[in-house]
Every structure is written in structure tokens, then in C-alpha cells.
Amino acid sequence: MRLLTWNIRTGGGDRLPAITEVLRQERPDLVALQELRGFDQARLGRLAAELGLQGHLARSVFGQPVAVMARRITRRTSVTWRLHHAAAALTFGDLTLVSTHLNPFAPERRRREATWLAPRFHRASRLALLAGDLNGLDPHTDHTAAISSLAPRYRRRHLAPDGTVDTRGLAAFERGGLADLWLRAGVGDGRSVPTTGCGGAEFGPMRLDYVLGNPAVAERVREVRVLRGGATENASDHYPLLAELDL
Template identity: 45%
Template sequence: MRVMTYNIKTGGYDGSRGTRLEAIADVIANEVPDVVALQELRGDSGPWLAKRVGMRMVRARSSWGQPVAVLTNPDWTVLAAGSVARPFHHAAARVVVATLGGPLTVISAHLHPHWGWRRMHEARWLVNAVGNARLALVLGDLNTLDPWTDHHDRLRALPPPYRVRHLRWRPPGREHTDRDVGPVGRVDTRAIAALDAAGMVDVFRAVGEGPPETAPTALGGAEFSGMRLDYLFATPALAEHVRSCRILRTPTADRASDHYPVVADIDI
């Protein structure tokens, strides 16, 4: 089974410049995935992509941000589907499919882009949504850095308005300075730490191949400085069966979005 998570940047639409939907569809179709977690849907981009790549879609709408979706192989039996009923800034979609190994829960999420404390709470809601599921995946653009890496250089490279998104909040009068970028403990990694503390396994950290950074692509973006923001987390029982994980860097992916997709292969 092959799974993918992909932030497609504003639904693939670039205003008067047209769309990147064909390129996005090509990136997905070339990998022949069984499950795709999509973030930043807009308009009819979700239904269009699902039809184009021949998959079924479960979409979670957003009250403040952008919808997300889970696409599944049409040959699979869907046991349950819907949104995670929490006030996410964007949204989270939850699908349970039947596999030979048992029911598999898949959650596509897109965490808050600006505030680390909000991302932490959203990550805890994802843990609650997984519940007691033995086989579960949480995939998506989690918009946060991991607690195992020294992020000093990449944060120093960001303009201050974007750098502060990844630093712990301080009271008025105690503004962040460049010194706050050095020690890893001052970087806000609480969302990833919450998933790790719940026993979820960072799939790329466990079996990943190649460089871990998922943004930016050749499309660029001032808010990125060579960062891993897109993740796959698996329950321990599922993580045992993950065979590979990689960041998909191809010429098509370079122009399809500002994020690279993450792909994993699982024997289940």
C-alpha cells in the first residue's frame, strides 16, 4: 500500500496566471497511491483531482481556513468517513478503510500556520481522533518543526514575521531576538512533541530516505527556509510495517506546489 500527503498550495489556483492542477494530478498519478491526504483545497479542486486520478474523496470543510481531504483507492471498502469535529483553523478529515490487517484510520490534517500553542492543541485533537485505533495514520502539513533537529540556521534565514511563527510566545516587553533562535528548546516544537508523547511514530524519522525538507520547492516562498513541515505519523502497530518513506522531488513536483509530497510504502 502506498500513501501520500500533499499540500497543493491554494487549491492549485494562481489567479490570472491559471492553475497548477494538471501538474498536481500528474505528481499524484505517477506514484499510483492508495491513499492521498490533501491540504489547501479550494473551489472544485478536490473533486476535480479525485476524478482525474480515479480516486474517491472525503473532504473536510473549514470555517476559517482551507479544506482538506482524503482520497482513497476506489477498490477499498470505506467503513467510516467524516470530519474531525474540533475547531481547527483549517480542518481534519478522517477515513477508516478495511485492509487485510484490520481497519485502518487515516486522518488528513493542516495545522494552524501562525501560533504554536494552537498547533499543540490541534495535535492533541488529532491524538484523540486516533483514539484506540491499532492501525492509524496522521498525515499532513503540520506547519511546525520537529524537536529532534537543531533549527538555528533555518530560523535565522527567515524574515522576522515568519520566524516568530516557530518560536515560543513571550510576554509583551520580552520580544524575541536572534539569540532565541539558537537553543532548540526555544523553538516551538510542541505539536510534534504531542504526537510523539502519545506514542505515534514519525515515519520519515524512522525509515526516511534522503533530505527531509518538504518546503520550499522551486516555486519558493518567503515563509520557508528549507524546512520539514509535512509529516506522516503512524501508530506503533502500523509503523512496524512501513518499508520506506521519501520526499518526492521531481521536476513536475518542483512547479506543482510550494511543498513537496511525502510518500510511504506499507506492507499491510
């Protein structure tokens, strides 16, 4: 089973054909999308239908919608509070997939969001996946070079009160039972921002996009990799992340 997660940057705009091209080419069974500005359920449904999938959109009070897609959905859940953006979840059979997008500006708010989301979903089904733009850095990597390349106003987004690199958001997911699947099966360069065509000053070379899973899923991950080249270079400021799992 193939899972693709992607922040498509403010709804895609005139880049949406390129985004759709990548999705068609990769033919994922599961999709998690973030930053769906301008999308409603009908528009998401049309995109999902082009891919042979069903879709569920979660609106956001403060930020932008997020969505999940799968070949079959038996239950849908939206979380539109306690989060800067939102979370969209679907369940079919023994699997629950959550797409979410955490606060881009404040490390402490990301920590609170992760602390709240992890226990809510890691036991939602026997197999639980959470994917998306988590806007945080993992606690197992030296991020000094990536942080030092940023202007001070962007560097603050990744610093703890004592000035050290803040990794509490991803650490909170780990404590909540959701493992970073890249650490188990990552292949190649895992940095998901910035792209060559749409990158911005707010990014250093970082891994901000993740696929997390509970222990039952973590045992079944085969490969996780960032998709680069071709349309991905100009379709968004984030590269898509693809995970292959034995589900």
C-alpha cells in the same frame, strides 16, 4: 501500500494539471491533500475518479478544506472545529487515515490542535495514520539554520515564548501515541519546503509535512521520502511526501 500527502497550495489553480500528473505518475493507494480552496465534494470526486480512488472532503470554518482518498471507504469523518483548517478521516478495514493541516501562525495553537487530535485518532483503528502539513518542527533536529534564515515576522511562527525553537506540536503527537515515520524510515533529504518554483519568504529549508502512525503502523513502514524534480518543482510551494507501508 503507497501513501502520498501534499499541500497543493490554495487549491492548485492553474497548477492543478501538474498536480494531477504527479498523482497519476506515483499511483498512490492513499492520498492526503491540504489547501483545497475552491474544492467541494463533487470536484474532489472527479479528481479521485481520475486516480481510481474514492474521496472525502472536510470543509474548514476559518481556513481551507482538506481531503483523503483511498480505493475503498467504509466510514468518513470530518473535523471542522478546534482546528484552524480541518481534518478529514476515512476508515476501511483495520485502517484509519487522517489528513490535516495545523495552524500556520501560532505555535501554541498548533500544540493545542495536536494535543486534541492525537488521542482522538491514534486508537481509531488498529492501524492509524495521520498525514499532512503540520506547520511545525520536529523535536529531534537542530533547526537553528532554518530558523535564522527567516525574516522576524516568519521566525515568530516557530519560536516558543522564551525565544527557543518551538517543537511542542510534534512532541504532542508523539506523547499522544503517533510516531513520526520519517524518523524510522526516512530516505534522502526530508525537507518539504520550499520548492524551487513556488517557494515563499515564509519558509526556510524545513520539514513541515509529515506521516505519523500508531505503533502498529510504525512496525510496517518501509520507506518515507520527499518527491522532488519534474512537475513537483512548480506544482506547489510544498513537495509531496510519499510513504510505503506493508499494510
